[in-house]
Amino acid sequence: MAQKTSMPKRLTIDRLLSKLGIASRGTSQEWVRAGRVQVNGRVIRDSATWVLWPKDSVSIDDQPIQDSGKRFFLFHKPKGVITTHSDEKGRKTIFDVLPANLGYMHAVGRLDQATSGLLLLTNDSALSSFLTDLANKVMRTYLVTVRGEFIEAQAAEAVAGVVDGGERLQCHSVKIQKNSGRESHLEVVLTQGKNREIRRLFKALGHEVTRLRRIRYGPFKLEDLPSGAWREILIEDARRSLRLS
Numbered sequence: 149m150a151q152k153t154s155m156p157k158r159l160t161i162d163r164l165l166s167k168l169g170i171a172s173r174g175t176s177q178e179w180v181r182a183g184r185v186q187v188n189g190r191v192i193r194d195s196a197t198w199v200l201w202p203k204d205s206v207s208i209d210d211q212p213i214q215d216s217g218k219r220f221f222l223f224h225k226p227k228g229v230i231t232t233h234s235d236e237k238g239r240k241t242i243f244d245v246l247p248a249n250l251g252y253m254h255a256v257g258r259l260d261q262a263t264s265g266l267l268l269l270t271n272d273s274a275l276s277s278f279l280t281d282l283a284n285k286v287m288r289t290y291l292v293t294v295r296g297e298f299i300e301a302q303a304a305e306a307v308a309g310v311v312d313g314g315e316r317l318q319c320h321s322v323k324i325q326k327n328s329g330r331e332s333h334l335e336v337v338l339t340q341g342k343n344r345e346i347r348r349l350f351k352a353l354g355h356e357v358t359r360l361r362r363i364r365y366g367p368f369k370l371e372d373l374p375s376g377a378w379r380e381i382l383i384e385d386a387r388r389s390l391r392l393s
Contacts, residue, residue: 157203161185162195164206169218169271170252184209184234209234213252220386221253221269222368223378231258231267242267245376256280256365257288257341265290265362266370272383278390279366285339286366287320293359294350298324298332302353306336310352315342317349331358366390 159167162176171179177195179185185192186207187199199206206213211233225231229240242255246269256268256276270276279286309318323335332355336346347357363370367389373379381389 157200158198159201160195161187161192161197161199161206164199164201165208165213166273168213169273170208170213171254172273172277175254179208186210208252211252218272218275218383219251219253219270220272220275220381220383221250221378222370222373222381223267223269224370224373224375225259225264225267226375227262227264230261231255246378250378259362260344260347263360263362264375265360266365266368266373267362268365268368269378270383270386272386275383275387275390275392278392280341282340287364288338288341288362288366289364290336290338290346291359291361291363292334292336292346292350292357294332294334294355294357295330296332296355297327297329298334298353298355299327300324302355303334305353306349310349312348312352317342317345317352319346319349 161180162173165171165176166173180192180195183191183193187197188205225242226245229242229245232241233243235241251271253269253271256270256279259265259267268279278284303322303324306319306322309316320337320339324332325335326333338345346360350357
């Protein structure tokens with residue numbers, strides 16, 4: 149039996165995608181402008197386009213969407229894939245690695261192509277918004293390898309922050325696990341998610357990052373999840389872990 153919905157039948161496309169938990173209205177509007185959204189097989193460019201849901205067919209990047217239950221996954225992103233649904237350069241994405249039957253999920257934040265580790269996936273936009281809102285200071289923990297000897301004075305500087313390209317970059321904490329003249333191994337905690345923040349921060353401090361892996365995002369841990377594997381957490385448990393229910 150088809151799942152009933154309490155949503156109004158007539159909505160603008162950006163509101164529909166937000167209601168379904170696929171993306172925020174702002175992100176939905178960007179997707180529409182980029183020509184990624186189709187209604188009844190026709191590409192639309194206006195986010196104020198009205199749709200009748202679920203009568204109308206809606207696709208994103210040629211993938212049909214549906215009104216499914218809220219879901220939440222931990223995914224061990226491999227190095228060398230990008231965090232997006234499609235890529236104009238033809239590069240491999242995380243959704244080439246993940247099974248199609250997970251449904252339409254979006255990543256909570258991003259990891260760059262050269263970074264591996266814990267990536268959260270969900271179709272719950274409210275949960276995603278909480279995790280990425282800087283005001284909530286949700287901690288993200290990384291294992292970082294840098295070239296050269298990294299010392300405590302530099303760790304203090306990383307916590308105090310540096311300015312790069314007009315942006316202030318800083319860590320919540322830096323723990324030196326091992327260091328030598330050749331390379332140093334660090335545990336770094338962030339409470340914000342600026343673009344390539346760790347790589348830019350350590351470069352400004354004179355150290356190239358050679359390996360970067362996220363092992364924790366808020367209460368969610370990578371633990372022994374193999375590279376390329378995923379594990380579902382019940383949405384109720386995910387929300388409870390964040391004290392949202």
